[in-house]
Amino acid sequence: VPGAMAAERALAMATCTAPVNIAVIKYWGKRDTDLILPINSSLSVTLHQDQLKTTTTAAASRDFTEDRLWLNGAEVDVGHPRVQACLREVRRLARKRRGGSEDAATLSLLSYKVHIASENNFPTAAGLASSAAGYACLVSALARLYGVEDELSEVARRGSGSACRSMWGGFVQWQRGERPDGTDSLAHQVAPETHWPELRVLVLVVSGQKKPVASTVGMQTSVETSPLLKHRAEVVVPERLAQMMQHIRERDFEGFGQLAMRDSNQFHATCLDTFPPIFYLNDLSRHIITLAHRYNAHHGHTKVAYTFDAGPNAVIFMLADTVDEFVEVVRRSFPPATNGDQFVRGLPVGSAALPQELVAAVVTEPVPGAVQYILHTKPGPGPQLVDDPSQHLLGADGLPRRRA
Numbered sequence: 001v002p003g004a005m006a007a008e009r010a011l012a013m014a015t016c017t018a019p020v021n022i023a024v025i026k027y028w029g030k031r032d033t034d035l036i037l038p039i040n041s042s043l044s045v046t047l048h049q050d051q052l053k054t055t056t057t058a059a060a061s062r063d064f065t066e067d068r069l070w071l072n073g074a075e076v077d078v079g080h081p082r083v084q085a086c087l088r089e090v091r092r093l094a095r096k097r098r099g100g101s102e103d104a105a106t107l108s109l110l111s112y113k114v115h116i117a118s119e120n121n122f123p124t125a126a127g128l129a130s131s132a133a134g135y136a137c138l139v140s141a142l143a144r145l146y147g148v149e150d151e152l153s154e155v156a157r158r159g160s161g162s163a164c165r166s167m168w169g170g171f172v173q174w175q176r177g178e179r180p181d182g183t184d185s186l187a188h189q190v191a192p193e194t195h196w197p198e199l200r201v202l203v204l205v206v207s208g209q210k211k212p213v214a215s216t217v218g219m220q221t222s223v224e225t226s227p228l229l230k231h232r233a234e235v236v237v238p239e240r241l242a243q244m245m246q247h248i249r250e251r252d253f254e255g256f257g258q259l260a261m262r263d264s265n266q267f268h269a270t271c272l273d274t275f276p277p278i279f280y281l282n283d284l285s286r287h288i289i290t291l292a293h294r295y296n297a298h299h300g301h302t303k304v305a306y307t308f309d310a311g312p313n314a315v316i317f318m319l320a321d322t323v324d325e326f327v328e329v330v331r332r333s334f335p336p337a338t339n340g341d342q343f344v345r346g347l348p349v350g351s352a353a354l355p356q357e358l359v360a361a362v363v364t365e366p367v368p369g370a371v372q373y374i375l376h377t378k379p380g381p382g383p384q385l386v387d388d389p390s391q392h393l394l395g396a397d398g399l400p401r402r403r404a
């Protein structure tokens with residue numbers, strides 16, 4: 001028990017990494033805002049941490065005088081209710097463990113204050129959903145620190161709903177549950193990332209984003225005002241979840257992609273049905289949507305599938321053999337503002353010569369500079385323990401290490 005052994009020393013420390021996830025059946029709306037219980041189940045794909053991850057170090061020491069938290073190097077208020085809920089719940093699970101000599105050590109560890117440092121390997125300004133990875137990572141690191149091995153998606157859910165899905169790799173379902181106390185509102189893995197090795201993901205990071213309505217606030221207004229959301233949660237989502245599971249099981253990209261696009265569109269339709277309406281899609285998102293449909297129409301089947309969350313970045317699914325050509329289509333449609341260096345990041349992308357008919361059919365009105373860059377990634381595993389002590393974000397003094 002690493003946490004317990006470390007308690008003998010003055011300082012115990014654990015570091016974990018956690019992934020971002022993108023929903024293909026969207027979560028939108030809570031039936032309990034305190035416990036973060038959703039009005040419908042949802043399903044997501046966990047993205048690979050080589051491209052997008054949060055790293056968090058949690059430390060406990062009898063020398064610490066207060067709980068402290070640093071995000072990307074800057075100290076922030078540790079009193080945030082959702083951070084406090086995660087801390088409280090992990091500690092509760094740690095106390096609950098019975099028997100064994102480690103309990104005394106864990107108990108003293110539990111009485112110490114904690115220092116937590118967290119950072120992303122991608123720019124926060126890119127507007128990529130980071131709260132899911134952030135809370136999944138916080139809960140993973142705290143659990144390691146205290147030696148908790150229980151099911152933790154229930155705890156991560158208390159940080160951010162979508163965070164419970166980042167506790168698993170591959171394809172993940174968050175079951176809405178029925179109980180008022182939320183003990184059955186959990187995430188579980190539908191299939192591991194190895195199940196569909198050809199699946200690829202492009203994140204189109206859009207330029208000049210302004211801060212949209214936060215999901216927490218937006219979804220509550222939707223719950224209160226949108227009859228479409230009610231119908232979606234009660235009727236549409238249960239049917240779609242079953243369909244989506246089957247498409248994933250059969251690795252049917254046509255079915256998977258079409259349903260992902262429809263579900264993204266319906267989520268944004270519920271935003272428009274919210275009163276006053278919420279707009280997450282903009283002209284550029286609509287341009288990307290049109291481009292994807294033209295591209296699919298040109299090929300006569302679904303080769304690419306977009307999905308958008310509560311912001312204008314596009315996430316596009318495709319199979320590996322489509323990546324080179326579609327990246328070239330994006331490059332022609334949104335010519336990079338500068339010389340194009342770093343326009344494509346992440347997994348390697350090969351060059352592709354586009355047939356003239358394809359260009360004529362899909363690249364209609366190029367918008368220079370509209371897409372800042374493309375991130376090429378794929379499905380990946382769940383949270384990981386970082387064994388190498390040189391990777392801790394906190395030093396032996398319990399303060400953030402100076403970053404290179």
Ligand code: DP6
Pocket residue numbers: 022023025026027028036042129131159160161162163215216217309310
């Ligand atoms: C549009 O998980 O960020 O990304 O539970 O209030 O923290 P809170 O909301 P959050 O909502 C995510 C909404 C979404 C769809 C999804 O990820 O399923």
